[in-house]
Each structure stands twice: as structure tokens, then as C-alpha cells.
Amino acid sequence: MTLAKAAPALCLAWLLQRRLSGRWLLAALVVAGLRALRAFIAQKLHPGTTQQRRRCLNPGLGPADFEERFLGDAERLQGRRFDFVVLGSGSAGCACAARLARSQAKASVLLVEAGGEAHRSALVRIPRRAFGAWQSEIDWGFRTTPQKHLLPPGRVIDLERGKTTGGSSAINYNLWVRGAAEDYDRWERRFGCTGWGYKDVLPHFEAVEQAVSVAPLFPPAAEAQDFVEACQALGAEAVADYNAASLPWGAGVAQMSAGKQGMRQDAFSAFIEPALRECPNLEVVSESFCRRVLFEDGTLEAKGVELELRCGQRVEVHCDKEVILSCGALQTPQLLQLSGLGDEELLRSLGIPCLRHLPEIGRNLSDHPILPLGFKVKAEAQLCGSGRSQDACGTHAAYFWRSGTGSAERKSADLETLLNSRIQPSLYPKMTVLQLQRWFSRTPDYRSSPLFGWLAEWAQLWGCVKEQTPSHCTQMARMMELVTVVNHPASRGSVKLRSKDPHEPPLVDPNYLAEEEDVAAMLAALKRVRAMVEQPSLQKYFDGFVVKPPEDEAAQRSFVRRQLRTTWHYSCTTRMGRASDSVCDPRGRVYGVGKLRVADAGLMPEVVGGNINAACMMIGDRIGFFINEDHGETRAGI
Numbered sequence: 107m108t109l110a111k112a113a114p115a116l117c118l119a120w121l122l123q124r125r126l127s128g129r130w131l132l133a134a135l136v137v138a139g140l141r142a143l144r145a146f147i148a149q150k151l152h153p154g155t156t157q158q159r160r161r162c163l164n165p166g167l168g169p170a171d172f173e174e175r176f177l178g179d180a181e182r183l184q185g186r187r188f189d190f191v192v193l194g195s196g197s198a199g200c201a202c203a204a205r206l207a208r209s210q211a212k213a214s215v216l217l218v219e220a221g222g223e224a225h226r227s228a229l230v231r232i233p234r235r236a237f238g239a240w241q242s243e244i245d246w247g248f249r250t251t252p253q254k255h256l257l258p259p260g261r262v263i264d265l266e267r268g269k270t271t272g273g274s275s276a277i278n279y280n281l282w283v284r285g286a287a288e289d290y291d292r293w294e295r296r297f298g299c300t301g302w303g304y305k306d307v308l309p310h311f312e313a314v315e316q317a318v319s320v321a322p323l324f325p326p327a328a329e330a331q332d333f334v335e336a337c338q339a340l341g342a343e344a345v346a347d348y349n350a351a352s353l354p355w356g357a358g359v360a361q362m363s364a365g366k367q368g369m370r371q372d373a374f375s376a377f378i379e380p381a382l383r384e385c386p387n388l389e390v391v392s393e394s395f396c397r398r399v400l401f402e403d404g405t406l407e408a409k410g411v412e413l414e415l416r417c418g419q420r421v422e423v424h425c426d427k428e429v430i431l432s433c434g435a436l437q438t439p440q441l442l443q444l445s446g447l448g449d450e451e452l453l454r455s456l457g458i459p460c461l462r463h464l465p466e467i468g469r470n471l472s473d474h475p476i477l478p479l480g481f482k483v484k485a486e487a488q489l490c491g492s493g494r495s496q497d498a499c500g501t502h503a504a505y506f507w508r509s510g511t512g513s514a515e516r517k518s519a520d521l522e523t524l525l526n527s528r529i530q531p532s533l534y535p536k537m538t539v540l541q542l543q544r545w546f547s548r549t550p551d552y553r554s555s556p557l558f559g560w561l562a563e564w565a566q567l568w569g570c571v572k573e574q575t576p577s578h579c580t581q582m583a584r585m586m587e588l589v590t591v592v593n594h595p596a597s598r599g600s601v602k603l604r605s606k607d608p609h610e611p612p613l614v615d616p617n618y619l620a621e622e623e624d625v626a627a628m629l630a631a632l633k634r635v636r637a638m639v640e641q642p643s644l645q646k647y648f649d650g651f652v653v654k655p656p657e658d659e660a661a662q663r664s665f666v667r668r669q670l671r672t673t674w675h676y677s678c679t680t681r682m683g684r685a686s687d688s689v690c691d692p693r694g695r696v697y698g699v700g701k702l703r704v705a706d707a708g709l710m711p712e713v714v715g716g717n718i719n720a721a722c723m724m725i726g727d728r729i730g731f732f733i734n735e736d737h738g739e740t741r742a743g744i
Contacts, residue, residue, distance in 0.1 A: 246265075285721055475671070535567075
């Protein structure tokens with residue numbers, strides 16, 4: 107814990123010990139007010155500035171955690187020309203930039219990152235500390251619009267997005283899931299995405315797995331084996347590799363993207379660090395915020411990007427061949443709209459000239475909703491172990507299964523249940539803040555007003571105190587959680603500009619549980635999880651749910667809408683497919699716009715079943731391959 111995080115937490119503990127007399131309560135209110143004022147002043151600043159970083163709710167890094175090897179400066183960038191400019195150093199962007207740099211030795215490649223360089227900090231490198239990245243200095247801190255289908259009505263959910271070299275691969279929970287072969291075959295068959303069938307993408311999965319070390323957790327925790335046994339009792343097949351192409355469903359030990367000693371392998375460490383040592387044609391700039399894509403006068407052809415540096419200076423970087431957007435499914439549509447591409451009515455209402463009417467930009471947002479069900483572990487149950495399993499984020503096993511509630515056409519698993527155990531105390535700040543939504547059930551957005559914003563900040567600090575308390579650490583370690591993911595949600599949302607100010611976060615409306623099919627899947631998950639804990643292999647641990655699900659179906663529906671969370675798997679907002687209802691063609695090129703492509707999860711016409719980090723790296727590598735082909739570099743191969 108950093109000093110900035112520890113000091114307020116200790117002050118809170120001291121204030122609680124004194125029972126918050128009127129004088130101390132007034133002092134606490136003044137401190138909270140000053141913090142809110144500081145956040146307001148920093149609101150419009152570049153995301154790399156110290157003031158902007160301090161706006162975060164859950165500070166966890168210090169200045170020493172941010173390197174400045176690639177810091178963008180005007181002298182280095184102003185007026186420079188590159189062959190390719192890749193925006194975003196996340197899972198897809200790093201894979202794409204590395205392939206371009208390695209395959210086209212004579213082509214110059216610039217990789218641009220808006221966040222700082224924290225991928226080698228302890229918070230990132232140690233997977234079990236991932237919970238501490240929530241709402242931290244390396245999280246964009248986005249939030250949904252009020253969700254009308256959740257409870258309480260209008261509930262707002264935090265949306266995690268990595269804001270550092272490595273992007274969201276630097277803060278995710280490290281699971282490696284390719285998705286079922288049928289997912290990709292549907293892309294080709296149903297959406298017209300030629301070249302994206304499983305036989306086409308498999309070589310790219312294999313290529314990225316040469317850079318990213320992927321393996322099941324070893325030694326597996328005892329409870330992971332017991333979880334698989336409980337799934338078998340319900341008819342599941344025990345599988346050694348759930349990423350096998352022929353796998354329709356089954357249960358097995360979790361696979362992780364971990365390097366040496368079980369440390370996290372984010373995309374920047376896996377792809378870019380080695381490429382920088384071998385490819386002099388690759389350059390990286392960090393803390394360089396892209397405000398818009400630049401186009402040639404009189405033609406709709408990308409010619410470069412406008413970057414805002416940490417010092418506030420703006421520079422233009424020019425591109426001879428292509429600009430590739432890998433900013434993720436939330437920020438790529440935002441950047442396209444800021445650049446004049448999107449729904450004409452929306453852009454005009456914000457005072458942005460519409461260069462091309464592409465109404466599908468920002469539509470079809472898809473995300474995997476989850477239903478977490480935690481339970482207490484019996485005092486006599488043994489939860490001891492060592493080795494690599496302790497370097498996981500807490501997810502030890504996965505069960506892919508069919509609920510029977512979705513489309514009969516789809517044969518792959520529509521639900522995925524994960525076993526979380528040995529959860530790290532760093533989750534306490536997040537849990538304590540979320541607890542406010544149960545205490546104040548009529549407050550859908552606990553940070554929407556000064557009062558509840560103040561309570562959220564103090565709840566987070568109280569969580570920091572608990573994180574350092576041995577008794578609370580023991581309590582956390584003796585809990586398990588069964589989390590069910592809806593792999594193929596029917597509900598669709600949107601991403602829209604809030605204003606023409608690029609520093610304003612976009613309006614993100616996932617529209618969770620808008621479709622009855624998703625609710626039915628959640629109800630099936632509730633039933634299946636209850637059946638799982640009744641199996642002998644899990645019953646020896648089970649000591650009651652933390653929040654007990656109701657028996658009545660009507661009450662269960664309300665329970666599902668109240669307990670729903672997200673896995674932060676945003677996708678499909680710039681989807682590829684046919685020109686009539688898509689943004690990009692199957693090679694990632696934006697329809698009607700020259701020299702501009704997308705390479706991130708937004709390209710998915712339908713989200714894959716499972717965690718999407720692996721699929722994003724595959725997409726980046728596949729788009730890089732297409733770019734090589736289109737520019738005559740066929741010798742590079744896959």
C-alpha cells in the first residue's frame with residue numbers, strides 16, 4: 107500500500123476509534139470536499155498528469171511505479187512521418203504493432219499509448235493484486251449510464267479499462283480462453299466475415315501463444331479438483347484443455363497467461379518489449395493522448411493523428427500508409443466520432459462536422475454480464491496450498507455448459523461458471539464500496555451526489571484498513587465464489603459521445619438484461635450453482651451463501667437484477683461484416699474511409715464465449731496479417 111493510500115486509511119481508523127465526534131466529523135467533511143475540488147480541477151487534464159491520476163478513487167501506485175522510457179515530447183514527434191500509426195497499446199494493438207514491425211523491416215511503425223508506463227510495476231506484475239487496479243491510476247474509471255433494467259432502477263456500474271502500457275491486459279484477471287470454434291465459424295457463416303472461421307484464426311492463436319506463456323494453474327488447488335468433480339456429478343466432462351477446438355462444453359482447471367514464476371504477461375511485455383530489442387523500425391510513445399484522426403483535405407483518407415502530450419502541447423503525427431485504431435470497444439468509437447465519423451444527427455448536435463454518416467459506429471455494444479454467488483467456507487475445511495496457484499487472481503477452475511435458454515442454432519456453451527477461492531485482501535476496498543449499494547438500496551449511483559460520493563470515498567478507505575487487518579484477511583481467505591458468465595448475451599447497448607471534448611468520457615450504455623433471454627440464462631445459472639454446492643465434493647466447504655438467493659421465481663428475478671455485475675468484456679461497437687449493417691469490412695477497414703482500420707474487440711460481430719483477452723490478441727495479429735497482405739508483404743506468412 108502506498109503512503110497516499112495508507113495515511114487516509116489510518117486516519118479513518120483513528121476517527122472511528124474516536125467515534126467521529128462533531129469536530130472530527132466536520133474535519134472529515136472538509137477533507138472530502140477538498141478532495142472533490144481537486145478532482146474537479148483535474149477533470150479536463152491529460153490522463154498522464156499527476157493531478158489527473160490523483161482523481162482516482164482507489165490510488166495504488168506512486169510516482170516511482172511509472173517509468174518514462176517512451177514519454178512523448180514535441181521535439182521528437184512534431185511533423186514526423188511514419189508508415190503505420192497504431193493507437194492503443196492493449197492486447198490487440200501490441201500484437202498488431204509487433205507483427206507489422208517484424209514483417210515489414212523497411213516500414214516505420216509508431217505505437218501510441220495515452221496512459222503511463224506502469225506495466226513493470228508490482229501492481230501489474232503480480233496477478234493476485236489485480237483487484238487493486240480497480241479505479242486506480244491505471245484505470246480509465248469509466249462508468250455506465252443509469253441501467254434501467256437493473257435494481258435499484260438506474261444502477262450505475264464501474265467499467266474497468268486499462269490506462270497503461272499493456273492496456274486492459276495489465277489489469278485483467280489473467281484468464282486465457284480462446285472461445286469455442288463454433289463462435290468463429292458463426293462470424294463467417296452468419297455475419298459474412300470471410301477469413302474469420304476457426305481454421306483461419308487458429309494459426310494466429312498459435313502464433314500469439316508463442317509470445318504469451320499459457321498453462322493451467324499448477325499445482326491445482328484442491329478445491330479446483332473438487333469443483334470439477336461437482337461439475338462431473340451434474341453431467342459435465344472433465345477436460346484437460348478447455349481451449350481445444352472440439353470442446354463444446356466441460357470443466358477443467360483454469361488456464362492463465364503467466365510468464366516466469368507465475369507473473370503476469372501483459373501484451374506490452376509479451377509483444378513489444380522483445381520487438382523493441384529486435385526491430386529498430388518500431389517506436390513507442392506513452393502519455394500521448396489522441397484527440398482525433400486527421401484526414402486529407404478534400405478526401406476521406408486518413409493522413410495522421412493529433413496527439414496531446416502530457417505537458418498540454420498538441421502535435422500532429424503523419425502517416426503514409428495506414429492508421430490502425432486499437433483503443434478498445436469503448437474508446438475506438440469515441441475517437442471515430444470525435445474525428446467526424448458516425449451518426450450525422452449525433453455529431454451535428456455536438457457541433458462536430460460529419461465527414462461520413464456511419465450510424466453503426468458505437469452501436470451493438472455487447473458485454474458479458476455475470477452473477478456472482480459467494481459462500482462461506484466451513485471452519486474445518488482445509489484451504490492450504492502453495493506454488494503457482496497462489497499467483498492467480500483467485501479464479502481456479504472453469505465450467506462451460508449449456509442452459510437450454512438460448513438459440514437452438516448455437517451449439518457452444520452459452521454459460522461459464524468460474525470458481526474463485528483464496529481471494530486476496532486487495533479486493534476489500536472494492537467490496538466495501540459496492541456494499542453501499544446494499545446499504546442504500548434507493549441510491550442507484552452511490553457517487554452521484556456529494557453525500558454519497560463522500561461515503562464511497564470513506565468506504566474505500568475503510569476497505570484499505572480491512573485489507574491490512576489480519577482477521578479480515580483470514581475472513582476473505584475463507585470464502586469462495588461461484589461466478590456465472592452469460593457467454594452470448596442477447597442484450598445490446600451503445601457508446602456515444604458526451605461532448606466534443608475528447609477528455610470527457612463517453613456515454614456507455616451496456617443495456618444489461620434488456621432481453622428476457624439473458625434473464626432466463628441467469629435464472630438457469632442460479633439453479634445450477636445451487637445444485638453444484640449440494641454435491642459432496644463442494645458440500646464439505648459450503649457454509650451458507652453470503653447473500654442467500656430467494657426461492658420464489660419472481661424474487662429470483664429481482665435478485666438477479668440486483669446482483670448482476672460485469673466482466674468488462676466490451677465488444678462489437680465497430681463490428682465487421684457486410685456494409686449494410688457494419689462499420690468495417692472483414693479486413694478491418696472502415697467502410698468508405700481510406701487508410702483507416704480497426705483492430706480490437708469492437709470488430710467482433712458477436713462476442714466470443716469466454717474471457718476475450720486471447721481473442722483480442724488474435725484479432726490484432728490477424729489484422730496485422732491482412733495489412734501485410736494488402737501492402738504486398740505476402741512473404742511474412744503467419
